[in-house]
Amino acid sequence: MxxxxxxxxxxxxxxxxxxxxxxxxxxxxxxxxxxxxxxxxxxxxxxxxxxxxxxxxxxxxxxxxxxxxxxxxxxxxxxxxxxxxxxxxxxxxxxxxxxxxxxxxxxxxxxxxxxxxxxxxxxxxxxxxxxxxxxxxxxxxxxxxxxxxxxxxxxxxxxxxxxxxxxxxxxxxxxxxxxxxxxxxxxxxxxxxxxxxxxxxxxxxxxxxREKTIGALQAQKALAIADKTLSHLRTGLNYDSALATARIIHEQAGAAAVAITDHQVILAHVGAGADHHLPGQPILTEVTKQVLTYGQLQVATGPAEISCQNRHCPLQSAIVVPLYSGRKVIGTLKLYAVKKRRPDQVMVELARGLAQLFSTQLELGEAERQARLLQDAEIKALQAQINPHFLFNALNTVVSLIRTNPQEARRVLIELGNYIRQNLKSSLNKWTNLATELQHVQAYLAVVQARFSHRLKVIIQVPDEFLGVALPPLTLQPLVENAVRHGFSKFTEQSMICIEAAQQQADLLITVRDNGAGIPPEQLKDLLTEPVSRREGGIGLINVHSRLQGIFGPGYGLAIESTPAEGTTVRFKIPLQVQQEVQR
Missing domain, CATH: 1.10.1760 (Arp2/3 complex 21 kDa subunit ARPC3)
Known part of the structure; x- marks a missing residue:
């Protein structure tokens, strides 16, 4: 050698x-x-x-x-x-x-x-x-x-x-x-x-x-910003909510300036250039018009692309991302820099993540506005209870997973999106089918299982022939959520929830059964009485019970059986002849 x-x-x-x-x-x-x-x-x-x-x-x-x-x-x-x-x-x-x-x-x-x-x-x-x-x-x-x-x-x-x-x-x-x-x-x-x-x-x-660490930090920052802006964007995209949101982003994200527009005018501009980028002015930037037209993120790398008429404007580059409500582009979010260079990928991903979260919040806000137009007051109450409670629990789960298991965090976010999307659709429709209700339940349980390390076993035994059966929306999911929230003080490898469906003469009998803590007899006998139900946190149960009876008659409410330390079974029936009426 x-x-x-x-x-x-x-x-x-x-x-x-x-x-x-x-x-x-x-x-x-x-x-x-x-x-x-x-x-x-x-x-x-x-x-x-x-x-x-x-x-x-x-x-x-x-x-x-x-x-x-x-x-x-x-x-x-x-x-x-x-x-x-x-x-x-x-x-x-x-x-x-x-x-x-x-x-x-x-x-x-x-x-x-x-x-x-x-x-x-x-x-x-x-x-x-x-x-x-x-x-x-x-x-x-x-x-x-x-x-x-x-x-x-x-x-x-x-x-x-x-x-x-x-x-x-x-x-x-x-x-x-x-x-x-x-x-x-x-x-x-x-x-x-x-x-x-x-x-x-x-x-x-x-x-x-390093890329994973940066991504995790940006995701946490996006979630923190989204948490602070939730109360504002739930009122919709307007001058007040846009100004409050832009101030929060400017403070938290480190951008030189932040602007939010609707489809026609600037709603808010905070930071550099705020003296001449005024709310109410029409949109002049070509790159913003492209984002509104095509619904795709765009980057402006120089003043020419920003197209500001003020010769002394300090804004040199920008990231422009679309804001959606459902599938419709309703505005843009813009993060500006005062240096003439292409924005780094970290800021681009932050803008993309914020836009996605804000779009979800705007969709939630739109759903709430639609819910206020519904005549069914109990649907509104159920929506108001489920959305914020579940959303914050899910966000906390994602925050805890995002450093230790980014792929699981991504999966939970996808399931959360599926859950929210179905929740919104449910508030706008009088009828759905059993297959859609089960998808709603599965999206909810996917987030719950991630939160509790997949210790909860879920069994679904529903024959394919019943998947098309029509029933009121938000009928099955509140029962499963009630089993999760009140049936188990803690989850173990033996924790189980079972959903079953079987024909019983002219009805479809649907059962939600758990092996949790059960309900004491003195509480069980008054559980479906409205004042007691509300005091015990059972608005979901009383809502489902009242709607089923209101639609199908007194014999079609919830039937609850429970044994302390052994579990609880909740049953309800759907008349099969209702399918012909729904189809007509």
Missing amino acids: SWFLLFSMVERMGIIVAIAFLFTRWPGFRSLLENRPDPRSKFMLALVFGLFGIVGTYTGITVSPGEVQHRFPGALTYEDAIANSRAIGVMVAGLLGGPLTGLGAGLIAGLHRMSLGGFTDLACGISTVYEGLLAGLVYAKARRHGMISPWAALATGVVGELGQMAIILLVARPLAKALYLVQIIALPMILANSLGIALFMAIIQAVAE
Whole structure:
């Protein structure tokens, strides 16, 4: 082994790793490092790391008969070989993108190496492809556990380089010269390249962790802002709610200015430029008009795109995101900066998250306004109870999950959106069907299970033939929520809620059963009496009971059976002939 070669290889490896660090500062490169790269991303990874492999070849050291030359390899004679860091880029490609990405990078770097000549050209080309495939297979095996760790990358690098030495001995000729070359380069290349691969993956892992941390912090900030703006946006998008919301965002988000518009005029502008960006002025910015038209986030990177008529306006760039109510764009949220540059991705994602949360709040507000128009006062009371209570519990669950399990936090947010969407629809319709009610229940229970670490077992036994049965909206979900809130002081692995449906003569009998704490007899006999129900927090039960009896008659309210320490069963019937009346 040549100590000079070892130190030189470590030096070259440092150059490759330094380039890798610089690349991780480039947003375009970071966008390729997704958990599940798509085909285009895999192709780009193969291309980028294939070029890394070529750089590793050109930063190598020529090994000629009897000497190690401290120079970059150019054209090689047949007697020459290269001690290089080509494997670093190729194997990292496989570890990040899988077998096809590793193969692609190996072919790019391997074919280039073969074009340089030397008695190891074919052996090095083959071994480069082998190393890319090996790393890709490690990715395929271990990826479900998360990003490949630096220690696993180190071990993969050692195995890959040992394989390269074996291929040189098997393919390169004459064998004596190949054996002599391996004796010189084996240990330096194994040590330097495997360490380089491990450092490369450590750098990428650090970047990925930083992105997750920033994302979690921005999500928490968005949730904190949304919590403070909830009471304002529930009144709708108007001058007062827009001004209060813009002030909160300006204070919390660190933007130079914040503006909110409806479809025609500026509703509020807080921060830099507030002396001439006045509420009530028509929208002039072209980028804002595009967002209102197409419903897609837009970024203005200069004053020309902002189109302010004031020559002394300090606003230089902006992020403009649409605000929705349902599927309709009703306004925009704009975060401004006073520096003439493209806004960073962190601020873009914050704006996107705020817009989504505000749209949900506006949708909630619209639903509440619609509920006030309903003649059924009990529906309004139920809506007022469910939405804020459940929303805040769900947001707290997401906040607690967002650092420890971002994927679970994302799933809970999706289920929360499904729940809220169905809750809003329920307040606007007189009838729904059992399938929709069960979807509503499942969305609610998905958030509850996340909150209590999936200790609650849910059993749904409803034959498909009954899924289309019509019933009043918000009939089943309040019963399940009541079982969750009052049936269990704490959840264990044995906690269970069962929902069943079966035909009973001319009716459909629906049962919600739990094995929770049960209800004391003295409380049970008066539970469906309105004053007692309200005092005990049972507005959901009395509401469902009263609506069922009001629609179907006195014999169609709730029937409740309960045994303390064993559980509670709630039953109600839906007359099957009502289906014909609903269809008419």
